[in-house]
Amino acid sequence: MLKAIYFRLTSLNLGLWLMTGVMVTLALGSFSSASSEQGGLNDMPLLFWLQRAPLGYSWWLWLCVACIAVLFVNALICSIDALRRKGRSVAPHLMHAGFLLIVLAHLLSAYGGLKQQMQLPQGDSFSFPDGERAVVESITGQVGPMGMMSGYRAELRLSDGLHAVQPNQPFFHKGYGIYVKDVALSPVPVALFEVHKEPGALTAFIGALLFTVGNLMLLAQRKGR
Amino acid sequence: MKWLLITSALLYVASIRRPIFVAALGCSLAYLASRGMGLGRLPLIGPQDTLAFFSGALGLMGLPFIYSRQTAGVRWFCWGCGALAGLFAALALPFPTINMPLPPILDTYWFELHVALAFFAYALFGIAALLGVAFLQGGGKPALDLQYRAALVGYSFFSLSMVAGGIWGYYAWGTYWLWTAKELWTSILWIFYSLYLHLRLKGQAWERGFAWLGIVGFLVTLFTYLGVSMLMRSSHSF
Numbered sequence: 001m002l003k004a005i006y007f008r009l010t011s012l013n014l015g016l017w018l019m020t021g022v023m024v025t026l027a028l029g030s031f032s033s034a035s036s037e038q039g040g041l042n043d044m045p046l047l048f049w050l051q052r053a054p055l056g057y058s059w060w061l062w063l064c065v066a067c068i069a070v071l072f073v074n075a076l077i078c079s080i081d082a083l084r085r086k087g088r089s090v091a092p093h094l095m096h097a098g099f100l101l102i103v104l105a106h107l108l109s110a111y112g113g114l115k116q117q118m119q120l121p122q123g124d125s126f127s128f129p130d131g132e133r134a135v136v137e138s139i140t141g142q143v144g145p146m147g148m149m150s151g152y153r154a155e156l157r158l159s160d161g162l163h164a165v166q167p168n169q170p171f172f173h174k175g176y177g178i179y180v181k182d183v184a185l186s187p188v189p190v191a192l193f194e195v196h197k198e199p200g201a202l203t204a205f206i207g208a209l210l211f212t213v214g215n216l217m218l219l220a221q222r223k224g225r
Numbered sequence: 226m227k228w229l230l231i232t233s234a235l236l237y238v239a240s241i242r243r244p245i246f247v248a249a250l251g252c253s254l255a256y257l258a259s260r261g262m263g264l265g266r267l268p269l270i271g272p273q274d275t276l277a278f279f280s281g282a283l284g285l286m287g288l289p290f291i292y293s294r295q296t297a298g299v300r301w302f303c304w305g306c307g308a309l310a311g312l313f314a315a316l317a318l319p320f321p322t323i324n325m326p327l328p329p330i331l332d333t334y335w336f337e338l339h340v341a342l343a344f345f346a347y348a349l350f351g352i353a354a355l356l357g358v359a360f361l362q363g364g365g366k367p368a369l370d371l372q373y374r375a376a377l378v379g380y381s382f383f384s385l386s387m388v389a390g391g392i393w394g395y396y397a398w399g400t401y402w403l404w405t406a407k408e409l410w411t412s413i414l415w416i417f418y419s420l421y422l423h424l425r426l427k428g429q430a431w432e433r434g435f436a437w438l439g440i441v442g443f444l445v446t447l448f449t450y451l452g453v454s455m456l457m458r459s460s461h462s463f
Contacts, residue, residue, distance in 0.1 A: 012426055148328070168333045177399050201395055
């Protein structure tokens with residue numbers, strides 16, 4: 001019986017059906033108000049959202065997670081099974097490993113992620129979850145020719161000195177990223193900050209690297225065939 | 226310089242021979258270069274620029290395929306690639322150009338890399354769809370092999386685009402993933418082509434299904450690019 005389950009789990013057909021399942025559930029979810037910008041799905045870690053959201057609202061995501069969980073096992077066992085046989089290319093399995101790491105990364109972020117938003121005027125301060133305080137030393141911005149902000153930055157003072165935060169250049173402190181999202185210069189300089197914790201980021205990056213290496217190897221192997 | 230875009234659209238639609246296609250591509254690239262030099266960045270914001278970029282990407286990615294020996298027997302293939310590129314150049318024409326500087330959050334190479342690679346991938350998925358039609362019309366195994374290659378290279382570009390988008394998102398928004406309609410459809414498109422590439426392992430019995438899947442993939446691509454932007458609210462809408 002165990003052998004039958006193993007063969008079922010390594011089956012290509014199962015993988016194809018699961019991929020179809022993930023696509024269908026994501027497509028249905030894309031029309032759900034849960035995935036809209038007001039749906040709250042991006043405001044908290046996924047697992048917290050899933051625990052709180054009514055099933056009528058989140059069913060598509062539960063189904064999707066279930067399909068991905070089985071697809072994870074399918075890809076893992078399929079790669080182990082193929083690598084046990086000699087003479088097989090490792091390229092597709094590096095891609096599988098990349099995919100598996102990216103799924104794990106999502107799981108890590110879904111469980112341990114954090115997002116906090118705050119609007120602070122110049123001179124105000126906030127505390128990190130570890131207790132360290134950051135003071136907003138300065139908020140500056142440049143207004144472009146069309147009246148829109150063409151650039152802005154904030155300077156934060158922590159115990160180890162002054163740190164600048166600007167768009168696309170967050171400041172990282174003990175696993176937390178501080179992002180400046182928007183700035184208003186009058187009547188007093190005010191900035192909208194976000195503190196993020198994304199525990200899966202490094203795992204996702206390593207997964208993406210593995211996937212890319214495998215993909216390039218596959219392209220090189222297919223070249224000229 | 227809009228005349229360059231108009232000329233490229235007309236030449237693409239008339240590209241029954243390869244030199245006409247090359248001339249159309251030249252006009253298309255010259256238009257994109259002039260826009261890029263005027264803006265000081267890649268023209269990738271707004272429907273006009275993205276449609277023109279997509280048209281140029283279709284021409285650029287189609288070039289090696291129209292010169293391939295394997296498509297020599299498919300007489301309409303050069304015109305097919307041209308018509309597809311011409312269609313998107315023509316669709317770009319009614320939209321106004323957006324000449325504003327990039328908002329600070331988009332002002333990074335990761336964003337440009339993310340979008341440019343996505344359009345190269347979309348273009349290759351479009352060419353794969355045409356090769357699927359060629360196979361179904363009796364183009365033989367060479368057309369199907371080329372379809373696989375176009376889709377595989379497109380899939381590689383698309384995967385790299387997703388990686389670049391994830392890195393950009395992490396530095397810009399604080400997360401490499403957001404639950405929005407665009408991200409969901411991007412994932413659907415990526416999984417669709419993952420399924421397509423896995424289906425090849427099923428062998429010859431699935432050749433027609435494989436060709437059809439290459440055609441359907443381009444419809445999913447178009448919905449991901451245009452449908453989501455027009456029908457759904459997302460941070461990716463233009």
